[in-house]
Amino acid sequence: MRTLMTAGRGASTAIALPLLFGLCTALGAQQGRGRGAAEPQAPAAPVKPLVPVATNTVVAHPETYYGERVTMTASVQNILSKSAFSVAQKTVGDAAKAKMSGQDVLVLAPKLQAAVTPNAYLTVFGEVVKFDPEEVAKKAKDYKLDLPADAIEKYRGKPALIATAVINESFLDLTWRMPPPATPDEEALDRLMKKIQPAFGALRGSIDGSNVDVTTQNAVALKQAFAEVEAIWKSRGKTEPMQWAADARKNAEAIETAATTGKWEAAKTAAGPLGQACGTCHTAYRERFDDGSYRIKTSK
Numbered sequence: 516m517r518t519l520m521t522a523g524r525g526a527s528t529a530i531a532l533p534l535l536f537g538l539c540t541a542l543g544a545q546q547g548r549g550r551g552a553a554e555p556q557a558p559a560a561p562v563k564p565l566v567p568v569a570t571n572t573v574v575a576h577p578e579t580y581y582g583e584r585v586t587m588t589a590s591v592q593n594i595l596s597k598s599a600f601s602v603a604q605k606t607v608g609d610a611a612k613a614k615m616s617g618q619d620v621l622v623l624a625p626k627l628q629a630a631v632t633p634n635a636y637l638t639v640f641g642e643v644v645k646f647d648p649e650e651v652a653k654k655a656k657d658y659k660l661d662l663p664a665d666a667i668e669k670y671r672g673k674p675a676l677i678a679t680a681v682i683n684e685s686f687l688d689l690t691w692r693m694p695p696p697a698t699p700d701e702e703a704l705d706r707l708m709k710k711i712q713p714a715f716g717a718l719r720g721s722i723d724g725s726n727v728d729v730t731t732q733n734a735v736a737l738k739q740a741f742a743e744v745e746a747i748w749k750s751r752g753k754t755e756p757m758q759w760a761a762d763a764r765k766n767a768e769a770i771e772t773a774a775t776t777g778k779w780e781a782a783k784t785a786a787g788p789l790g791q792a793c794g795t796c797h798t799a800y801r802e803r804f805d806d807g808s809y810r811i812k813t814s815k
């Protein structure tokens with residue numbers, strides 16, 4: 516894990532961490548499937564591990580790998596469509612490329628969001644299939660194969676990978692749906708939320724500990740932040756979240772008053788709905804993108 520992270524030069528940790536986390540949970544979920552404590556004890560289906568392979572091994576012994584989940588680290592040879600390219604073990608020049616023709620493995624990445632670049636070194640994850648449009652349609656139901664006819668003929672009957680992840684040299688997964696650029700009010704909202712989160716955490720602890728100073732300080736911070744949140748939704752013409760923010764502001768204010776007068780039960784009572792407001796508004800108005808960043812739901 517450490518080597519992966521330090522090797523991820525250029526990738527900000529904000530992006531690299533959710534990726535690693537995503538990979539780990541994806542792998543963990545695969546490996547741990549059927550073993551959840553609360554799940555009924557049905558016999559656990561054996562889970563196939565991901566096998567790291569070289570493209571030339573797959574080309575030499577395709578039958579061994581059909582139906583297997585593999586990872587391949589190799590460089591891009593031919594870019595065939597928006598969602599398809601081929602990879603081979605070495606970065607090669609044109610002459611060498613010709614010689615290696617037939618040594619490349621077709622990669623179909625139904626969810627590819629960003630273009631791959633020629634010769635880029637990638638790690639692809641997915642299942643190996645014997646390439647045939649019908650087989651692909653069975654395995655990737657929502658995918659529309661967009662290969663040109665000559666490419667279909669070239670790779671037919673050869674091993675291909677249906678990729679679920681395509682990781683580039685900066686440890687970014689090119690199958691990720693990335694957020695659109697933030698608008699100024701989204702940036703403002705994001706800054707406010709990043710203040711609200713720790714303030715709310717500290718507030719809960721300080722109410723439990725009947726700490727007047729810390730409670731007051733954080734209640735005031737929340738009161739001010741939610742007043743700004745309210746203004747943002749007002750300017751966007753959204754009454755519902757505007758009202759939730761106004762209620763949150765009032766609850767923060769009630770906590771401030773309660774703390775200064777030593778009414779800790781009243782402070783606890785106001786902290787309940789204040790905490791619930793977070794989830795209510797997030798469920799309705801917040802969207803998480805694949806890189807771990809949050810935005811206002813695009814549908815809102």
Ligand code: HEC
Nearest residue numbers: 701705708712715756759760792793796800801809810811
């Ligand atoms: C009225 C709606 C609303 C309320 C109430 C609200 N949030 Fe948010 N929050 C959002 C939206 C929308 C986003 C996504 C926008 C963004 O971050 O740019 C968000 C994002 C966040 C984020 C992610 C910030 C990031 O980018 O890492 C955190 C953390 C957060 N909220 C915490 C809280 C907490 C804690 C509370 C309650 C004390 C709360 N929010 C109450 C609407 C709300």
